[in-house]
Amino acid sequence: MAHNAVLGSQQLTEKQIIDRTHPAVVLAKAFRQDGRVLEAGAVVAKDANSEMAAYEPELADAAAWEAETVVAAGALAVPTTPNGHYYRATSGGTTAAAEPTWPETAAANVADGTVVWQQAGLLGVDDLAGGGVLTERIDTAEEQAGAVLVHGTAVAANLSVAGAAPVAADIEALEGIGIYPL
Numbered sequence: 001m002a003h004n005a006v007l008g009s010q011q012l013t014e015k016q017i018i019d020r021t022h023p024a025v026v027l028a029k030a031f032r033q034d035g036r037v038l039e040a041g042a043v044v045a046k047d048a049n050s051e052m053a054a055y056e057p058e059l060a061d062a063a064a065w066e067a068e069t070v071v072a073a074g075a076l077a078v079p080t081t082p083n084g085h086y087y088r089a090t091s092g093g094t095t096a097a098a099e100p101t102w103p104e105t106a107a108a109n110v111a112d113g114t115v116v117w118q119q120a121g122l123l124g125v126d127d128l129a130g131g132g133v134l135t136e137r138i139d140t141a142e143e144q145a146g147a148v149l150v151h152g153t154a155v156a157a158n159l160s161v162a163g164a165a166p167v168a169a170d171i172e173a174l175e176g177i178g179i180y181p182l
Contacts, residue, residue, distance in 0.1 A: 002003055004073070005074055006041070006060060009052060009156070011037060011103065014157045015040055015041060015155075015159060016155050017040050017133060017134075017135045017149065017154055017155060017158055017159075018135060018152060018153070018155070019042050019152075019154060019155050019182050020153075021153050021182065022152050022153040022180060023078075023151075023152055024029070024149055024152030024153070025082070025149070025150050025151040025152060025153065026135055026147050026148065026149050026152075027109075027132075027147075027150050028145045028146070028147060028148075029044075029052045029123075029145060029146060029147075029148045030050075030051050030052065030144060030145055031044075031051055031052045031138060031140050031143070031144060031146050031167065032047055032051040032052065032053045032140060033140050033141070033144065034053070034106045034121065034122070034140055035105075035106040035107070035140060035141040036054070036106055036107070036121075036139075036140050036141075037133070037137065037139045037140070037141075038054055038138050038140065039132055039135065039137050039158070040134055040135060040136050040137050041133065041134065041154075041155075041158040041159045041160050042054055042055075042133070042134045042159075042161075042171070043054070043055040043088045043128070043132075043133055043134075043159060043160065043166065043174065044125075044131050044132060044134050045125045045126075045127060045128050045129070045131030045133065045171065046125070046130035046131060046150060047122055047125050048122075048123070050130070052131070052146065052148060053121060053122065053125045054075035054121060054125065055119065055125055055126075055128060055131055055160060055161055056059050056076075056086075056120070056125050056162050057126055057127055057161065057162075057163070057169065057170060057173070058076055058126070058162065059076065059086060059125065059126035060085050060126050061076065062077060062078050062080040062106060063075075063076070063077055063078070063081070064077070064078055064080050064179070065077045065078070065079055065099055065112075066095065067074070067096065067097050067098070068088055068094060068095060068096070068097055068113070069094065070093075070094050071087050071089050071092055071093075071094070071095060071097045071115050072089065072092045072094040073090065073091055074088065074089060075088070075089045075092075076089075076120070077089070077117065079099065079102045080099060082123075083102075083104060084101065084122055084123055085104055085119055085120075085121065085122055085123065086120050086121060086122075086123055087102065087110075087117040087118060087119055087120055088117065088118050089101065089115050089116065089117055089118075090109065090116045090117070090118045090119040091114075091115065091116045091135060092115065093113060093114030093115040093116075094113045094114050094115065095112050095113045095115050096112050096113035097113075099112075100112045100117070102117075102119070103119050103134065103164065104119065104121060106119060107119060108120075119151045128136055128173045128174065128176070128177050129177070131146065131148075131176070131177065132148040132149050132150040132151075133149040133154050133159060133174070133179060133180060134146055134147070134148055134149075135147045135148065135149050137147050147180065149179060150177070150178070151177075151178040151179065152179065152180070153179070153181070153182050154174070154179055154180070154182070155181070155182065156171070156181035156182055159181055166181065
């Protein structure tokens, strides 16, 4: 939201997230400082440190890395020696015979055979408890808190879960915490 210094006047510059058909509760929440930019409409959840981060419901399915294995783009993996991070394949292919040295820097890439993995975040944000929907864009490299819709209705077409449109299970999970996408 951009403010133009005229008392009581503001200009909305982002997509509409809150649907005004149901009273909304928006709270300022502390975000994990991981150098990521989260767009308005991103579904977020608390991590193990009670900080907000992008909700990743697929984390429960993340497999431990395996040697010489065919991997599809978008697949999630965790190192065989846990480091608290998970990785997303940005390109599919076959993993190498030896496990790569996993980067811990936000969005850093590592080549692994013909697969390229990108550091996708810290583990612990696969449960929506304490979560919601980000109502404004936040750059976690510069901002420590963001506005999160924790109860009310949201514009379903403007929501995203891990960068994609929410699926039925995501909608059900949101409804379970009091957010009703329309």
